Amino acid sequence: MELRDKLKTSLIVGDGAMGTLLYEQGFDLCYEELNLSQPDAVYHVHRSYIEAGAKLLQTNTYAANAVKLKKYGLNESVADINSAAVGIAKKAIGNNEQLALVGTIGGIRGFLHEDTENKVITAALLEQITALLEAGVDGLLFETFYDFEEAKEAVALARRLTDKAIIMNVSMGDIGVLNGGIPLGEALEQLHELGADVLGINCRMGPYHMLRSLEQLELSSAFPLACYPNASLPGYRDGRFVYASNTDYFYEMTGAFIEQGVHLIGGCCGTTPAHIAAIAKAVETNTPKTRSLIVRRPSQLQEEGPGRGERLNEPLDQLARRKQTIIVELDPPKKLMIAKFMEGAKALKEAGVDALTLADNSLANPRVDNQTLAMLVREQLGLRSLVHLTCRDRNLIGMQSHLMGLHLAELHDLLVITGDPSKIGDFPGATSVYDVSSLKLLPLIKQMNEGISFSGNSLGSKATFSTAAAFNPHVKHLDKAVRRLEKKIEAGADYFLTQPIFDEQQFEQLYDATKHLPVPIFVGIMPLTSSRNAEFLHNEVPGMTLSDETRARMAACGNDKEKAEQEGLQIAMELADAASAYFNGLYLVTPFLRYELTAALATHCRAIANPINHTMEGERI
Template structure:
């Protein structure tokens, strides 16, 4: 990765404000004002004076969505653009008002102790052609920029803006005048300068991103990047080329795609989830400042924040020695003494588990009786998914304790990062330990968009790697702030693995991080292809921990297709053909059991245990699959009670 070292006194100021951490910026101001009924023919910058509360409400919406930097509503507040509306003599007044509104919004956030944020002065292009193509001289352009920037920076940081964002640069000669004006008027204020590019990834004056990066840096920009353009994919391409040409911090703030006319209004169609996926790519591409431009809304920024949290937790795990010893006066007991499954794994016993999905209501009698049946067959452990597929169900922790108390069989609690911040995670885990839960499967969790409530807010303060770190610390008697909590929580720490994921290199890399973080055994996604499992096990030989293979008895062709297409589990064509040839539901279920038994028999010599799912609550079916490895199991028929696409699978890992 290109060195991002700070190389000037002004750039030290940028580092003093943000360090080297990722910074989430806000989205579009004009889009939000337009959505709130302001006609497109209005001067949006003048709204700082005439509709101040409206502008401030947009700022506060972005801050509540998680933005750490908000830009003033001054993108077009220069003499040339304001002249079109007759406000050319109010440049200073409009810009000062823009700073005042943004500053009040930030202060309001801090009064609520909801976090810290900074104000950036937005400086857009003048909207005219400069010499030699136009009649406006370079000096006139610099004077116009200086007039605007002087008003934005008046009073210095904390009164004026904290930094400047010179954005949507369409011509490098204009960018030069803007940056030079800023350096003359406010030499200590950091500058983020961003070009905009066309679909060929060239600046609109024909310059390449590499040329732009070199020149913007020479003129005095402290961070360089790309904004606006035709959407995140184009901005990512530009960012990659800029990164190769500069050692300065990078910025990426794309449009939410290209606008489409819908019922007379311009609508940007890139979803929050799509923008969030590119936020991760910007981060991996080296961007420190990430946000949005035209079409992005607080919903986009909120989704981007959740996405960045997950990646940042992984990034921290890769940059810090997660396996470094933890100093503590209360080290955890040996694995064999923590729980039944810990003892079985330590002794080398082949472990048997069955997954029971929590009910959608408050009546868990069916699940408890299923656990009782399985315990009678000799199953070692019942594991309980945590709202699989982001569905609203009884809490996994509640069902775990009910089964342990009613049946006496040990449970494994699936625990996801989707719904909890780091404080809630710690509280939950301390509570789980105090009521006798000893086994945790650490998962990132399925995003809410997959479930019943796609608009629900995701948290993802950490991902599965960060969660393993937290559990490991609790096991050493330390909270997340390294404060002693007394006795060890004594959890056995499990993680998930997906041998059939398309990006297997990334899966192997993350698995290694999980092991470094403290994982003690792993459970795989359902396996239908022995070669895939063999390849995975070979790839992890250097950091192997006990592996328990996931087995799913298919119930129908539809169920097999759902696993393959919706859940992205690797199901070979030969398996689909076998399920297709089953002529009745009964024969299909029997064929599914047979396939699962074959996979178990083939995988058994390679793994330390098996987890069998009980699709649609068919608990005897799970016992039948494990007939050869249980002390007592007999076939039993259970009528279908759910749709063929329901059921739990280890989610986002």
């Protein structure tokens, strides 16, 4: 009987984790390369699973694609590694006609959706699929696919290349949902329509959470299911991940999986031959079950309605589309005394600024939490804040928690930045997190605006964030920087804030380079306080470039502090005048908490406000 038919009518025991057993033998690098250098080690893993009762073996090729092998310098060995893997598994199977072999292909994009171009992924999938088919597998098993678009591409490509069995196991972000909030049932049905014979889930979760996902599964079409759970939730001990030894539990859960219509049951991370033996024992006393089909209900993201956190003010990007809009950066203090900061915020409010921007531990120096300050500024002064959000200091768990708090605190305006590395700040031994970059965080925030958490689960209601991103115009090739802006817009940026600009001619150049963009740009302007300040910014601060004329004017002030400050303010006013001819958005940066300078600059900007009101039809805002 062909494997495709067997999967529809029988209960089949899959194998367990390859990497877990190889790791226990002391291997800890590229497991796929062992097909060439240590074939006996791979062979014995296969044999141990066959002896435990596995009837469907997977090749040791999970990461044997050009993208994953490149970091080991093995991207030219894809065909050799995959071919060798098939040969080892066939040797382990021998003449046993009850066993079948599938070529394993792992997802390339992980949970964080790495920056790998679609065409690169397609080429890598094509190369690996071709190598496995040519080596003579009975079918293909795709596993640990977090990215749904990649999963669809893989299935469609494989079906064009073969009529052999195709098994697709996706990995969920949360119980019952894929990344992006796609319900598991909807995802599996789409993959079935593209040609997959068996659809299932693997990795990240243990039996309990996978069973809950299957119990919630809503399907309107019939096909066999697969389930490859991890041994348990992982623990961490002595520098390594460990999993529970729970074979009796696997025996009990196997029966529950079968009741949900699962035909193919194996194991993922942490599972061993003992787990597979427990599955095989349970399969012996069960028969395949047909799953009841239902009409899927529409997903309900708005479980609680808008409630607290509903946006009441106009987003800053929309404000800048119709009038001059001024935002001012005022750094949170490094000490617990905030009286001067609040005085500055009050002065800026009286100067007529539209919002205060609050940095998030800029230059990797710890400061008073900007969310707390934003709430105090609003409650005591009635001034809104643009809260900076850096990727350096929080992992994805903390980031989502922080964003949920910001939403409930009705702080909806965010500047999303990657952040300076921790080694340049007051605590050079601190760890930079960087689970995501700003480019990756932007779509996750927009996902929250759709009521979907980072993991894909419902948030109960939709967030209402508007997101700014940073733009450094001081680059040699401005066209390349603008292409990065286009990527950020695609990712979810609603507007941009630039580094301070100190050359009037640069505003026209920037306008010409960005006038096609459909979002506002707030151009940065910062009053200088001294020649030393000017030279520090020009020579030591990344992304800052001052014109020769500006540096000369500040140098001419010598050591006269008052004269230097007035000259710096005059330069900033001239820059603001020039910028207002092209841009509605002005981003004023306060130097050294000298709020009186930016207050005076903001007052000047209000007095000369030019209601240019550019439209979005090819003109810059």
